[in-house]
Amino acid sequence: MRLDQTDQQLINHFQRHLPVCERPYLEMSRQLGISEQEVIERLQSLQSHDVVGRVGPVFEHSQAGASLLAAVAAPEEQMDLVAARINRAPGVNHNYAREHTYNLWFVMTAPDYELLEEHLDELEQELKLPMLRLPMVEGYHIDLGFDIDWEALS
Amino acid sequence: MSQLISADRLALDAATSTSAWGLLRLRQQLEQGLPLVPRPYLALAERTGLSEQEVINAITQWQNDGLIKRFGLVVKHRTLGYTANAMVVWNIPDEQIQALGKAMADVPFITLCYQRPRRLPDWPYNLFCMIHGTNRERVLTQLDSLIADHSLQHIQHSVLFSNKAYRQRGGRYVNHD
Numbered sequence: 141m142r143l144d145q146t147d148q149q150l151i152n153h154f155q156r157h158l159p160v161c162e163r164p165y166l167e168m169s170r171q172l173g174i175s176e177q178e179v180i181e182r183l184q185s186l187q188s189h190d191v192v193g194r195v196g197p198v199f200e201h202s203q204a205g206a207s208l209l210a211a212v213a214a215p216e217e218q219m220d221l222v223a224a225r226i227n228r229a230p231g232v233n234h235n236y237a238r239e240h241t242y243n244l245w246f247v248m249t250a251p252d253y254e255l256l257e258e259h260l261d262e263l264e265q266e267l268k269l270p271m272l273r274l275p276m277v278e279g280y281h282i283d284l285g286f287d288i289d290w291e292a293l294s
Numbered sequence: 295m296s297q298l299i300s301a302d303r304l305a306l307d308a309a310t311s312t313s314a315w316g317l318l319r320l321r322q323q324l325e326q327g328l329p330l331v332p333r334p335y336l337a338l339a340e341r342t343g344l345s346e347q348e349v350i351n352a353i354t355q356w357q358n359d360g361l362i363k364r365f366g367l368v369v370k371h372r373t374l375g376y377t378a379n380a381m382v383v384w385n386i387p388d389e390q391i392q393a394l395g396k397a398m399a400d401v402p403f404i405t406l407c408y409q410r411p412r413r414l415p416d417w418p419y420n421l422f423c424m425i426h427g428t429n430r431e432r433v434l435t436q437l438d439s440l441i442a443d444h445s446l447q448h449i450q451h452s453v454l455f456s457n458k459a460y461r462q463r464g465g466r467y468v469n470h471d
Contacts (some may be wrong), residue, residue: 194327237457251467278395
């Protein structure tokens with residue numbers, strides 16, 4: 141998908157501070173100098189092209205519930221299979237292949253830690269692979285969205 | 295008289311539980327994203343049994359409380375062209391970790407920075423930072439400058455580029471079953 145300047149502005153301005161009022165897209169449209177309908181259509185298009193995952197909140201996981209980064213060391217030729225099994229486990233919201241002996245990295249979430257540990261225990265038993273459990277001890281920089289370097293992308 | 299009190303009590307409990315349930319439903323709905331209609335908060339109100347104003351108040355409150363850390367477009371960087379995503383992990387002496395964690399968090403190209411426990415002997419690393427870049431060379435150049443700027447030459451580290459995303463979506467903390 142080719143993003144024009146208005147799409148870029150939409151992304152630049154609204155990774156944070158989306159208006160919380162009766163007509164948020166109208167409010168945004170005024171700032172961008174386009175119509176409310178166009179804001180909605182552009183957001184629909186960005187979402188359908190998977191440029192924007194969703195419009196909405198990013199919850200602070202230490203307050204929202206339990207969340208944990210885990211990694212497994214999967215045999216190279218079974219990575220897709222193991223990744224699919226991980227995705228079937230409850231609450232997995234990120235799952236990446238990375239270049240390391242521990243080659244599948246995923247984040248699991250649950251309403252509380254007890255349930256989270258239970259789900260991880262089940263997954264570990266099913267996979268029979270070495271698993272690292274790496275809860276966050278402290279966050280120095282949390283996700284606030286970041287400034288897109290449009291020039292580097294073009 | 296006592297009957298009246300208990301009737302009031304019941305009505306109050308019913309109201310409280312409806313709104314608690316409504317708020318839980320609201321979180322569930324929000325985790326899936328804001329509806330793209332002119333009055334999205336009204337649409338959420340209709341799905342949760344709350345009023346539009348209650349939805350707006352709850353979201354505002356959650357932002358003030360820090361339960362919601364940001365509210366807006368959640369960009370998929372990989373689709374945009376940020377295809378080189380490196381998780382750089384460091385084995386930092388415990389007494390230095392806080393200072394270094396804070397220093398790294400201020401580096402513009404570092405998008406996340408967390409302390410996590412070591413898992414010896416397999417995993418000696420206790421500080422994680424994420425660098426999102428448009429290509430591998432650029433990320434490695436940024437890493438070199440980070441090492442030089444913060445005198446990290448003697449710190450054991452490892453760079454884990456991601457070569458595939460099997461899933462990337464928002465957290466779901468509320469049960470959706």
